[in-house]
Amino acid sequence: MSQAVRPNFKLSRTAFSVLAVCTTLLALPSHAQQTAAGAPAPTPAAQANLLEAVKVTGKRDRTADPSAIIAAKSKVLSRNYASSCGFMSGYVPEEDEATLAYLRHFGSLDTDLDDLSPDGSAKTPSSAESTDIAPGIPTSPSVACAGSDIRFAAGRNWIARKDKSLQQAFDAYAAGNYVEARTRFEEGWKKLGYEEAAMMLGRLHLLGLGTPASTPKAVEWLNEVIEARYNPVNDRLRYDPKTPDQINTRIEATLLLARVYLSGEGTQRNPQEALRLWRKALDFGFEPANTLIGQAYVSGVGTAADGRKAIEALTASAAAGHVPAMLLLGQLYQQRVPKQPPGIPLDLEKAGAYYGAAARAGNVEATYAAARMLDLGEGTARAPEQALALYKEAAVKGHAEAQNALATFFYQGDVVPQNYTTARQLFQAAARGRQPDAMFNLAVMLAQGQGGEKDMAAAYAWCALAKSQGHEQAAVALPAIAVKLSPDDKARADAMLKPAPKKS
Known part of the structure; x- marks a missing residue:
């Protein structure tokens, strides 16, 4: 000390x-x-769990938040996610007639939910083409799409608006009924491919809640979220330094999986894979991931220690407003970090500037420095x-x-x-x-x-x-x-x- x-x-x-x-x-x-x-930059022993620097769970509520459920449904119905032709978005009155026409084509509005989309699931469209389109359903949307795409999008729309599986899953999770929660999350994933459901299934398998603990199964579920279709324009997190722990489902899954590989919890430890996932989290819009990347270059976790690359990553994170990056930059420029990586000159003026910026943001360590x-x-x-x-x-x-x-x-x-x-x-x-x-x-x-x-x-x-x-x-x-x-x-x-x- x-x-x-x-x-x-x-x-x-x-x-x-x-x-x-x-x-x-x-x-x-x-x-x-x-x-x-x-707090100095982490020692080699502390580097065994770099992810402690950034909260994996952020401030996401684990209870059944109605706005979160609405957001999840809106996402699966968005034009960038629901189907390749982008026929359906979230609910808008103008699309009601098309949906009803689709349902009438099946002859009943009371048909079982799983029968309202190809292959009995709205998660994956059928590969079969269909030209039997119900009257009133447009055949020339803003992008080219086949009949099966339209049928898939309309079915997904109907199911999502009626579906209660995600709400029920979070209710069960909040009540501690993890077996029921797992069943309902699996139902939501099977029907509509909710990323939230896959994320929570990964968590349940990792912690052994409602099912025997299984890191391999947890990894499979987390990868379902991480590798899901991604639109860098619409899906990228808009980072706000005033709420640095705010994350979305995709980023949460990415950071959690990185933690698994970094710690070796139930699997072979793989710092290189953790570093790759931090970079992926950065691509998803989580600017504090650059702080983790910078720390990795400081301590040589998953890569060779490199002061220049550490400064590059940390400077980007600090510019985005992440306060821990500012503190670490001050320590590096003051050369107060144990086992300082090569390539960082002593620069007390920069050190003071970064300490000052972090202190103004309320960081107590920087205030003392x-x-x-x-x-x-x-x-x-x-x-x-x-x-x-x-x-x-x-x-x-x-x-x-x-x-x-x-x-x-x-x-x-x-x-x-x-x-x-x-x-x-x-x-x-x-x-x-x-x-x-x-x-x-x-x-x-x-x-x-x-x-x-x-x-x-x-x-x-x-x-x-x-x-x-x-x-x-x-x-x-x-x-x-x-x-x-x-x-x-x-x-x-x-x-x-x-x-x-x-x-x-």
Whole structure:
């Protein structure tokens, strides 16, 4: 974990008389020695699941949303999807007469649904040609089409408007009746080829809901969605950076399948295939896929590490408004990424610009990073007042590094009035967030009784925790604190470090 960031801040020798034996080593950490803010680019271990960077499910509701059902029906009836001749679109009054004429041709409006289209299914048109067209059905639509196309489109139109399988499937899914949901999703797929049905069937098979878990079957269903007929003009997602997790069914299936191949859940791990699917998701309009592609080039997942290609993908994603790409670009240009890929020069000006853009979009990690650069004067003149404001913004959101940095301002009192009570509260908040410098800083204040009562037991406990996190100064200070503990202090410290197990 990275350390604090406030430069050259030390506890005075006089103030820390309790630990006089090692006062020269008991300085609060120098901010100038610290790493960049925020979550660094994923380490090789973290790269085992890159898809965590983008939510696979997005914000799609799994309940029976009426608007979602209407949208699904409209899609299967659209001129770009329903048939090769594009005869039928969604319901419009002008087409009612043609539909009714088609139904009259069969002699009844009460005919079983599966008999109203070729081969008893509206999902796939018949290959057989027919010239027996009912009176009133146009034979020369805007694009050339045969009689079977018209019969197929009219049948699909009738079935889709009457069909309730998708609604029933989502109702059953929401109620936890997964067997019924699977049956109804299969019915919807067989009748009309709803992509939503195939997507959910893939999910059910992957998770073993209502059916034995089977990754191969899940892959088959997900591929049905991914490889379905696609119109890049009408079907491509219109990405909105204000709702970055919003996705459609095709993109959801693509990201979910990529996750399967990346993690090897029930199948052979295949990062190359995951990378191919991310590119496909990008083609489908999901701009954050470029962030995943960029991360792959940073860490060499599914491809060789390549800084130039990483920057290219991430820059495109950032230009589209994806905030995580902005943050990662800042880290790369600041060269703060572990195992930095080759081909990315140090550019503090660009780093600051990307951090600033991400901070303005509300990203807490970027807010802290921008504060740190202003605090240390990296790529810009030092501006501690501006840094203080940004540290406060990130600290309020619970950022432990920012809380620790902000605490040092109040401890030192060089930009704001000195306030030990506030400093101690902030160090404690950061320490609870497992920030090792804050643990040590809090231990110092507790041992000295600054900003509150002296508490040697708590001082020892926090110093021990800081040591366990690899804090070198804590390792030196711990023995000096230990010799000052009373038997009661030692018992309390042990209880803090090894709490009794909870009673069942």
